[in-house]
Amino acid sequence: xxxxxxxxxxxxxxxxxxxxxxxAATVVNLSGTLSVQKPxxxxxxxxxxxEVEAGDVLTTEKDTYxxxxxxxxxxxTLRPNSxxxxxxxxxxxxxxxxxxxxxxxxxxxxxxxxxxIGKRGNRDAYRLNTATATIGIRGTHYGALWVQGDHGALxxxxxxxxxxxxxxxxxxxxxxxxxxxxxxxxGSLNTLPVLLPADPGLPPxxxxxxxxxxxxxxxxxxxx
Numbered sequence: 001x002x003x004x005x006x007x008x009x010x011x012x013x014x015x016x017x018x019x020x021x022x023x024a025a026t027v028v029n030l031s032g033t034l035s036v037q038k039p040x041x042x043x044x045x046x047x048x049x050x051e052v053e054a055g056d057v058l059t060t061e062k063d064t065y066x067x068x069x070x071x072x073x074x075x076x077t078l079r080p081n082s083x084x085x086x087x088x089x090x091x092x093x094x095x096x097x098x099x100x101x102x103x104x105x106x107x108x109x110x111x112x113x114x115x116x117i118g119k120r121g122n123r124d125a126y127r128l129n130t131a132t133a134t135i136g137i138r139g140t141h142y143g144a145l146w147v148q149g150d151h152g153a154l155x156x157x158x159x160x161x162x163x164x165x166x167x168x169x170x171x172x173x174x175x176x177x178x179x180x181x182x183x184x185x186x187g188s189l190n191t192l193p194v195l196l197p198a199d200p201g202l203p204p205x206x207x208x209x210x211x212x213x214x215x216x217x218x219x220x221x222x223x224x
Contacts, residue, residue: 025052025068029066034064062080070089088100096120099121105146107146123137124136142161157188158187159183161182175193176195178195183199
């Protein structure tokens, strides 16, 4: 009887522990078509209030903007024709040592306000991966635009724009910090991140993403 009771208690604890993580994020604003590919390969069309989990790959269509609210308070707005993979996500208010948010910008662009992950406990718990660099944060509102011959005169590569806080951008060639009001560019995985003297002509944020404001009242930004 005691062994059975111990097993039941262990199973219950495991279920409670798993459930405490819940969904990684919820779609809070959506204009256009947003789809998700689940880890098992199935593809679904999402709507406002849909939940997103670790392992999901999100894709926006032409003219689509989608804003996600994560459980740690962070937000991510995807631009049109973008693809984002949530590689890892874990957040529990009483367990900062278990924080984890690793995601990859496969295509297109995003803008984001970071939540608690990366601001409490382990700063390395937050990481955004791209084809040319990896981005870490120090409490930040930033954006990323990954250009592949689809933004007029802009050369191919990763463009960065920081509204508040600091991001650390690193790749095989080295690393560089960008602060509020600065613009950056990374041409490839093997070329150093560089500081641009001014806005290179990044697309302005869409009206549907204007709900994302920095704590200092700044506007939008694009990174990667």
